[in-house]
Amino acid sequence: MTVARFWRETLRRYNLGASKCPECQAVFFPPRSVCPNCSVHRKSLTKMEACQLSGRGVVYSYTTVHEAADGFEMQVPYVLALVKMAEGPMLTGQIVDVDPKDIREGLPVRATFRRLRADGDDGVIHYGYKFALENGAAAKK
Amino acid sequence: MREVAILGIGQTQFGELWDRSFREIGIEAGFKALESSKLSSKDLSALYIGNMASGAFIDQEHVGPLVLDYSGLAGHHFPSVRVEAGEASGAMALAQAYLAVASGEHDFVVVGGAEKMTDVPDDRGAAIASSTMDQEWERVFGASMASLWALAARRHMIDHGTKREDFARISVLDHENGSKNPLAHFRNKISLDAVLAANPVSSPLGMLDCAPFSDGAAALVLGPLESARKYTDTPIRIAASQIATDFVALMHRKDVTTVESTVVAARRAYQRAKIEPSKIHLAEIHDAYSIGGLMALEDLGFYRKGTAGKALSDGEIGNGARLTINSSGGLKAQGQPFGAVGIAQVVEIVRQLRGEAGPRQVSGQEVGLTHNIGGTGATSIVHVLTRVN
Amino acid sequence: MRAEGVGIVSYGTYVPRYRITPDEIGRVWGVDGVAMGKNLNIHSKSVPSPDEDTITISTEALRVAMTRGGIDPRDIGAVYVGSESHPYAVKPTATIVAQAIGATPNLTAADFEFACKAGTAAIQVCMGLVASGMIKYGVAIGSDTSQGAPGDALEYSASAGGGAFILGKDPIIAKINATQSYTTDTPDFWRREGQRYPSHGGRFTGEPAYFRHVTECGKGIMASEGTTPADYQHVVFHQPNGKFPQRAGKLLGFNEDQMRYGMVTPWIGNTYSGAALIGLANVLDHAKPSERILVVGYGSGAGSDAFDLTVTDNITNFDRQTGTPVQHDLDHGIPINYSIYAKFRGKIRLSGE
Numbered sequence: 001m002t003v004a005r006f007w008r009e010t011l012r013r014y015n016l017g018a019s020k021c022p023e024c025q026a027v028f029f030p031p032r033s034v035c036p037n038c039s040v041h042r043k044s045l046t047k048m049e050a051c052q053l054s055g056r057g058v059v060y061s062y063t064t065v066h067e068a069a070d071g072f073e074m075q076v077p078y079v080l081a082l083v084k085m086a087e088g089p090m091l092t093g094q095i096v097d098v099d100p101k102d103i104r105e106g107l108p109v110r111a112t113f114r115r116l117r118a119d120g121d122d123g124v125i126h127y128g129y130k131f132a133l134e135n136g137a138a139a140k141k
Numbered sequence: 142m143r144e145v146a147i148l149g150i151g152q153t154q155f156g157e158l159w160d161r162s163f164r165e166i167g168i169e170a171g172f173k174a175l176e177s178s179k180l181s182s183k184d185l186s187a188l189y190i191g192n193m194a195s196g197a198f199i200d201q202e203h204v205g206p207l208v209l210d211y212s213g214l215a216g217h218h219f220p221s222v223r224v225e226a227g228e229a230s231g232a233m234a235l236a237q238a239y240l241a242v243a244s245g246e247h248d249f250v251v252v253g254g255a256e257k258m259t260d261v262p263d264d265r266g267a268a269i270a271s272s273t274m275d276q277e278w279e280r281v282f283g284a285s286m287a288s289l290w291a292l293a294a295r296r297h298m299i300d301h302g303t304k305r306e307d308f309a310r311i312s313v314l315d316h317e318n319g320s321k322n323p324l325a326h327f328r329n330k331i332s333l334d335a336v337l338a339a340n341p342v343s344s345p346l347g348m349l350d351c352a353p354f355s356d357g358a359a360a361l362v363l364g365p366l367e368s369a370r371k372y373t374d375t376p377i378r379i380a381a382s383q384i385a386t387d388f389v390a391l392m393h394r395k396d397v398t399t400v401e402s403t404v405v406a407a408r409r410a411y412q413r414a415k416i417e418p419s420k421i422h423l424a425e426i427h428d429a430y431s432i433g434g435l436m437a438l439e440d441l442g443f444y445r446k447g448t449a450g451k452a453l454s455d456g457e458i459g460n461g462a463r464l465t466i467n468s469s470g471g472l473k474a475q476g477q478p479f480g481a482v483g484i485a486q487v488v489e490i491v492r493q494l495r496g497e498a499g500p501r502q503v504s505g506q507e508v509g510l511t512h513n514i515g516g517t518g519a520t521s522i523v524h525v526l527t528r529v530n
Numbered sequence: 531m532r533a534e535g536v537g538i539v540s541y542g543t544y545v546p547r548y549r550i551t552p553d554e555i556g557r558v559w560g561v562d563g564v565a566m567g568k569n570l571n572i573h574s575k576s577v578p579s580p581d582e583d584t585i586t587i588s589t590e591a592l593r594v595a596m597t598r599g600g601i602d603p604r605d606i607g608a609v610y611v612g613s614e615s616h617p618y619a620v621k622p623t624a625t626i627v628a629q630a631i632g633a634t635p636n637l638t639a640a641d642f643e644f645a646c647k648a649g650t651a652a653i654q655v656c657m658g659l660v661a662s663g664m665i666k667y668g669v670a671i672g673s674d675t676s677q678g679a680p681g682d683a684l685e686y687s688a689s690a691g692g693g694a695f696i697l698g699k700d701p702i703i704a705k706i707n708a709t710q711s712y713t714t715d716t717p718d719f720w721r722r723e724g725q726r727y728p729s730h731g732g733r734f735t736g737e738p739a740y741f742r743h744v745t746e747c748g749k750g751i752m753a754s755e756g757t758t759p760a761d762y763q764h765v766v767f768h769q770p771n772g773k774f775p776q777r778a779g780k781l782l783g784f785n786e787d788q789m790r791y792g793m794v795t796p797w798i799g800n801t802y803s804g805a806a807l808i809g810l811a812n813v814l815d816h817a818k819p820s821e822r823i824l825v826v827g828y829g830s831g832a833g834s835d836a837f838d839l840t841v842t843d844n845i846t847n848f849d850r851q852t853g854t855p856v857q858h859d860l861d862h863g864i865p866i867n868y869s870i871y872a873k874f875r876g877k878i879r880l881s882g883e
Contacts, residue, residue, distance in 0.1 A: 061397065067342045069271060080343070092289075
């Protein structure tokens with residue numbers, strides 16, 4: 001991946017920059033330039049408002065990945081999840097520091113800042129969000 | 142718009158074809174299709190090729206004229222169109238070819254699908270296979286294709302009480318059928334226990350829930366239905382060819398346990414073909430991952446959401462049962478050469494409707510359906526095929 | 531050295547969750563790990579995940595500090611990250627950290643390196659910038675993911691973690707009364723460019739290096755402030771292991787009670803640039819208004835930075851719960867064995883990497 005391709009998304013990947021439809025108030029991540037919910041696109045086109053997700057959400061679905069995606073080989077087995085964010089959008093991301101046995105639907109998580117992957121030993125390192133269980137969440141069975 | 146018929150079918154062996162190149166398998170499928178009709182290459186006026194990722198797999202783009210060229214048809218100078226819609230590239234090529242003939246612009250066309258996937262190392266292959274998901278918001282965060290389907294599977298289990306065994310049965314069925322298909326990548330039968338005990342890929346999916354990477358090609362000859370009898374004794378009518386799309390990333394879908402594009406494409410296809418899903422008993426469904434097969438049974442309208450698992454465990458689905466799916470072996474056993482999948486599905490339904498399916502022949506079927514999807518369901522294409530009486 | 535009115539506005543820490551014991555490390559190398567642990571006064575050390583590094587640890591610590599203090603990122607005028615394990619040899623940690631808290635682009639940023647005292651050096655620089663009025667708030671972070679060569683004595687202590695301090699004038703939870711440094715050319719510990727693991731002078735790291743600098747610097751600041759150990763409720767030392775700071779405290783005349791909260795290495799290992807800062811954070815986690823704190827950091831090569839602080843009334847209403855209080859990290863961790871540790875720390879290499 002070229003440096004620029006990742007770099008241009010850092011605002012979203014580091015800080016969960018999102019967008020909000022001025023018509024229906026729905027929040028989108030990644031940010032969209034047009035609201036897919038409002039049938040009259042003209043109403044939202046060029047009018048979407050920038051906003052930021054709080055980073056809080058709950059686990060909606062989860063899987064333990066044993067055959068890694070390219071660049072994630074050293075992390076297997078890792079937990080990947082769909083996380084329903086407090087503001088509405090669903091995100092795809094890893095859940096860190098968790099025993100796969102402890103992961104369940106509905107657990108509260110918060111966004112954390114981690115290394116995603118690196119372009120080999122001499123390339124740039126990509127950083128972005130992953131999710132961590134809220135303190136003690138796994139224990140509350 | 143005029144009616145369109147399938148006049149010829151061709152398919153190569155699916156599997157790891159170490160000694161064969163992309164262009165070779167493409168040409169073989171095309172000529173087999175042509176030979177099975179009474180047409181010759183000079184009757185053709187266009188070629189359509191479904192191919193997902195030749196640029197990534199073999200560094201070769203511009204495969205439209207390449208296949209035409211090595212088919213000895215360069216001198217004809219007719220249009221050769223490469224069509225890409227992820228893993229639905231094959232069915233998308235058919236949909237385009239269908240429109241070309243239906244519109245009257247072309248009379249006779251060959252539509253093929255081909256993918257040469259084993260010319261790259263396994264890890265590179267997996268990376269290319271992931272290219273139909275959202276690269277910036279899924280792949281970057283560690284998603285593999287299997288993991289996305291696994292997320293859908295887990296939620297299906299949560300929302301609908303689906304059991305691990307329910308979708309494992311899709312793989313068992315595929316291998317049962319594949320064992321009777323000489324062109325299939327895998328011809329071994331597998332047990333339910335074997336699927337459940339296979340190495341984990343992305344829980345709850347294991348190795349035997351995932352279709353292989355295969356080389357292979359398949360092709361069809363299309364022409365106007367009105368003159369079809371001149372070129373074949375058993376023309377098969379394309380009663381519907383419908384495409385629907387949806388959000389690219391799984392996370393953005395309304396409900397990850399439903400492939401909405403499949404629901405919509407199927408609904409449109411049933412309207413166009415004037416048929417109810419309950420009247421269809423023969424289908425080739427897209428099951429690159431077993432859970433996808435289970436979801437397709439529901440999304441295509443054969444079963445209500447959350448009930449396909451029980452139907453599978455009750456034995457309602459299987460060769461000659463109430464619903465026959467993937468008599469070819471499906472993606473799991475017949476194989477998964479991306480661009481060829483959608484065409485090979487149609488080839489199998491044509492064989493069945495013509496009564497040429499050999500040991501896996503299902504009797505008395507007048508209509509069959511094919512279901513080909515791209516990514517985790519951003520594109521779904523449904524074709525309904527009928528016998529012509 | 532004084533910087534009038536400057537103090538700590540907010541702080542946060544981050545310690546990776548995983549822990550390994552000296553016993554487990556010793557098992558691999560045929561060493562009596564229990565005895566080694568006792569000798570170093572280390573019960574366990576933190577281990578970062580493969581996806582954690584100085585940049586992620588710094589960011590997490592600073593995000594906690596930003597939230598606790600309710601700081602507007604636009605008010606941050608400087609971000610300095612002190613570490614000896616910056617992921618890039620060239621390309622600042624600080625720019626990524628600043629971007630990740632939304633403080634870019636109108637600020638100055640740089641990486642500091644001075645073995646284990648790069649973080650305290652960053653505090654001193656921020657003090658000057660704030661006192662002079664050049665910036666409103668300055669961020670000083672000490673953070674590391676240190677490694678000892680496999681089998682080396684350092685492997686029992688070298689760990690990962692970081693502390694982030696936001697310096698400013700108002701509102702402060704602790705006033706920095708003074709700072710003082712003691713610096714010499716002493717080659718006790720180093721890592722040459724391109725080398726994976728550091729080297730050290732063995733027992734030379736003790737008397738002429740750590741103890742001389744820490745005690746001289748401690749004595750120096752007390753002399754200039756006219757204080758004695760009895761004036762401080764808390765003292766924090768750099769803590770390469772659990773033993774050195776105990777001895778330094780004794781040499782300077784501090785008792786165990788004063789050192790109680792400042793000692794964190796016995797449970798999380800030596801977090802290098804993070805060590806003294808996490809110790810200070812733990813003190814602040816427990817501190818009451820008007821309490822006085824002495825901090826003496828140390829960095830090989832060599833130098834000590836000392837700080838004399840007084841906790842203000844603002845500490846009472848300050849949010850000390852957001853993120854993870856240090857005590858929680860001392861009490862909780864996910865134990866791992868040496869195999870997982872080796873994998874996490876990149877001691878297992880995959881082909882093609």
